[in-house]
Amino acid sequence: MRILALTNLYPNPLQPHRAAFNRHRFRFLAETNELRLVAPVSWREEWALRGRGAKIPRGRRTTCDGIPVEHPRYWYTPGVLRSQYGRFFQASVAGAFARAVHELAPDVVLATWAYPDGWAAVRLARRHGLPVVVLVHGSDVRRMDEFPARARGTREALRSADGVIAVSADLAARVVALGAEPDRVATILDGVDRSLFHPGDRDAARRGVGFDDGRRHLLFIGNLLPVKGVDVLLQACQALAAQRDDWCLHLVGDGAERARLEAQAQSLGLSGRVRFHGSRAHAELPAWLRAADLFVLPSRSEGIPNVLLEASACGTPYVASDVGGIPEIASLGAGILVPPEQPAALAEAIGRGLDAPPPAPATGPRDRREAVAEIARFLRHSADRARVSRLLSPSAAG
The missing domain is CATH 3.40.50.2000 (Glycogen Phosphorylase B;)
Incomplete structure (x- = not known):
């Protein structure tokens, strides 16, 4: 055709x-x-x-x-x-x-x-x-x-x-x-492209992306746009910082909101905990996902976010907003769903995901x-x- x-x-x-x-x-x-x-x-x-x-x-x-x-x-x-x-x-x-x-x-x-x-x-x-x-x-x-x-x-x-x-x-x-x-x-x-996205050695992945072994690592991958709710994630991180200090957040992606989000992180006292890494090639993302303790997607709206399918294929637990088609793929990964735009609920779910991540299912997303x-x-x-x-x-x- x-x-x-x-x-x-x-x-x-x-x-x-x-x-x-x-x-x-x-x-x-x-x-x-x-x-x-x-x-x-x-x-x-x-x-x-x-x-x-x-x-x-x-x-x-x-x-x-x-x-x-x-x-x-x-x-x-x-x-x-x-x-x-x-x-x-x-x-x-x-x-x-x-x-x-x-x-x-x-x-x-x-x-x-x-x-x-x-x-x-x-x-x-x-x-x-x-x-x-x-x-x-x-x-x-x-x-x-x-x-x-x-x-x-x-x-x-x-x-x-x-x-x-x-x-x-x-x-x-x-x-x-x-x-x-x-x-x-x-x-x-x-x-997902299963030749790229699959479980792997977490220690090797952390060395590859430069993660500090002494901390728990939260990860967001996506465009830095209002619909992705990163501002809500930063508010949740402020609440999380008041409860525990064993973590940091990595933001992979770029977009029109980056400067504003960097300023927000600084104003919330999170400069030492939040790292903006910019865009990365798609082939690099599996290493970031394997290296993370928890992936977080706080979107205000979604269809089926491919990054959640990719996290699931890598065996990485996640916390995500309960919006759009996300509930339809929840059974394919180790996910915790929370209402959108609620920083306190998001902070609680992140803490729970770090301490007791849900088990990964026997089967994950299909091949693309x-x-x-x-x-x-x-x-x-x-x-x-x-x-x-x-x-x-x-x-x-x-």
């Missing part, structure tokens, strides 16, 4: 660690299908990251994991005219999309993220007579009401697509409630290739059904 993917969630020369979960999903998809990507880069991010050495090459074409990628510049008006973001996105990627259609002759279009990516993909695919499937991740649907224009565009994308893939049953139910036809929605739980094979089957099914529908529609109209 020939697949054209449209997504802003993909690495580029300026952001090589961006959306590793999507990178590896596409890498596995390309093992058995012909794949091409259009992965736009926000003009604001491109401006902010200028002068850091790497740059997007002339022609804006690259290759990642053997997959041809074009990185058009996404132009939009920051903070205003949000109702037009879908149109801005569509106009920004239209040329690259048309080139990819001409060169690949795809069987189906796959867009990941509902708005503006999915909204634009539906319109561009229709222009070229192609079926389109939208994959939703979590916050693109769960938090869409923050801006009315995003809500409207999300509903339009989900109702118009030939198929919708949701990464959790919770998300699939929300998609149907927003108007997507139930028989066009599939719940496909992701997996199984999930990707399921995605490919749904893409083919959706494309075949769309073509049959379009062949029959003139007769039905007559």
Whole structure:
């Protein structure tokens, strides 16, 4: 099958660690299908990251994991005219999309993220007579009401697509409630790359990442954005520090909130206990997970966070917010779930997880290739059904 993917969630020369979960999903998809990507880069991010050495090459074409990628510049008006973001996105990627259609002759279009990516993909695919499937991740649907224009565009994308893939049953139910036809929605739980994420020698891992053997080590991995709730984690750590002093917190990741969170840690008296390590390559994360005593994910909203699947595959116990699809994967790992945005409850659960971590289950997450094979089957099914529908529609109209 020939697949054209449209997504802003993909690495580029300026952001090589961006959306590793999507990178590896596409890498596995390309093992058995012909794949091409259009992965736009926000003009604001491109401006902010200028002068850091790497740059997007002339022609804006690259290759990642053997997959041809074009990185058009996404132009939009920051903070205003949000109702037009879908149109801005569509106009920004239209040329690259048309080139990819001409060169690949795809069987189906796959867009990941509902708005503006999915909204634009539906319109561009229709222009070229192609079926389109939208994959939703979590916050693109769960938090869409923050801006009315995003809500409207999300509903339009989900109702118009030939198929919708949701990464959790919770998300699939929300998609149907927003108007997507139930028989066009599939719940496909992701997996992990088991060649990377598996139990290992904790002492060797700690030496590798430079952990101090005299302390217990808490770990967070993710984007430093408000939705991830790291501010709540820091408040919980302040409460934990009043009870015990045998721990430190490691934050792996970067994002717009980093400076504010560093200031918050200092104001809470946690500078000696909280360490910001910045982004790390996906291949380095198994060592961090094996080295940690406890992984913590205090998110305000989630679909199915891949990092919890990866922690589970490494045998690392975790504390996480009871939000979105997280309860659906709790049985795959040694997890403790707590209500979101409650620092005291989070601090208590962290202490409990350090002192008496729950036992790991006999089986963990499935291999990601199984999930990707399921995605490919749904893409083919959706494309075949769309073509049959379009062949029959003139007769039905007559």
